[in-house]
Amino acid sequence: DAGITQSPRYKITETGRQVTLMCHQTWSHSYMFWYRQDLGHGLRLIYYSAAADITDKGEVPDGYVVSRSKTENFPLTLESATRSQTSVYFCASTAGNDEQYFGPGTRLTVT
Amino acid sequence: QKEVEQNSGPLSVPEGAIASLNCTYSDRGSQSFFWYRQYSGKSPELIMFIYSNGDKEDGRFTAQLNKASQYVSLLIRDSQPSDSATYLCAVNNNNDMRFGAGTRLTVKP
Numbered sequence: 455d456a457g458i459t460q461s462p463r464y465k466i467t468e469t470g471r472q473v474t475l476m477c478h479q480t481w482s483h484s485y486m487f488w489y490r491q492d493l494g495h496g497l498r499l500i501y502y503s504a505a506a507d508i509t510d511k512g513e514v515p516d517g518y519v520v521s522r523s524k525t526e527n528f529p530l531t532l533e534s535a536t537r538s539q540t541s542v543y544f545c546a547s548t549a550g551n552d553e554q555y556f557g558p559g560t561r562l563t564v565t
Numbered sequence: 566q567k568e569v570e571q572n573s574g575p576l577s578v579p580e581g582a583i584a585s586l587n588c589t590y591s592d593r594g595s596q597s598f599f600w601y602r603q604y605s606g607k608s609p610e611l612i613m614f615i616y617s618n619g620d621k622e623d624g625r626f627t628a629q630l631n632k633a634s635q636y637v638s639l640l641i642r643d644s645q646p647s648d649s650a651t652y653l654c655a656v657n658n659n660n661d662m663r664f665g666a667g668t669r670l671t672v673k674p
Contacts, residue, residue: 485660496569496653496666497609504660512661544608552597552657556608 457481460545460557467535468565475530475560477545485548486528487512488520490541491559497544503528535564567592569656571665579673584641586668588654591635598630599655600639602648603667609653613639644672 458479467473477486488500489512499512501520509520517539519531528547532539542561546554568591578584586600597616601609613628615621615637621628627640637656641648651667 487660487662489664494666497655497664499662502660510660513663553599553611553614554662555611559608 458545458547458555458557460543460560462560463558464561466563466565469536470534473532473535473562475532475543475545475562477528477530477557479526479528479545479547479557481547481549481555482525483547483549484525485550485554486522487546487548487554488518488528488530489544489546490514490539491544492541500530500543532562535562537564540564567656567658567661567663569654569663569665571652571654571668573666574669575671576668577671577673578644580644580646582644582672584644584648584670584672586639586641586652586654586670588637588639588656588665589635590637590654590656590663592656592658592663593632593635595632595656595658597657598628598637599657600626600628600637601653601655601664603651603653605651641670644670646672646674648672 487502489497503509503522545557548554600613603609615628629638653667654665
């Protein structure tokens with residue numbers, strides 16, 4: 455099916471572990487984004503990518519790493535997870551017209 | 566600091582009434598403005614976008630933008646119980662998208 459998917463949908467990990475969240479879109483959109491959503495803060499941009507091999511920091515990039523070797527994939531890695539990274543993570547994409555479409559989200563718990 | 570402010574609510578309106586949601590933003594360089602609807606446990610869903618000052622209508626939804634006042638609003642006419650959700654205002658400046666924390670709307674039958 456066309457669209458944007460995220461995996462896993464739920465993840466529990468321990469403090470200090472590395473974890474990678476996957477995002478895949480089938481629209482061939484140029485731009486992809488990672489957000490986190492926390493109560494009281496709304497959605498905050500972590501990283502975005504304008505095209506394959508082009509990434510840039512958003513509002514809250516510390517503790518996260520991204521890569522984009524293929525247009526359709528935009529994985530987000532937490533190099534050493536901390537409890538403060540417990541959140542719901544959303545991936546989004548756009549063709550460049552600003553209208554972002556969101557994936558279903560990944561609920562991450564760091565214990 | 567680029568901020569987007571929304572009244573957190575909850576905003577409660579009776580079925581069939583007009584719901585009015587408001588949003589202010591601090592970044593004068595903002596170029597595009599969006600309203601997303603988010604049901605509990607779900608991802609945000611784009612419902613309206615507006616780029617120019619004035620009103621934009623789409624079905625029961627009207628977005629209003631006043632760049633001079635740094636103000637965006639969303640009107641929902643003939644509100645339905647299915648409109649009960651959290652509405653997120655988003656403001657974009659060169660792919661730096663900032664979201665408000667959302668307004669929770671409840672439409673009572």
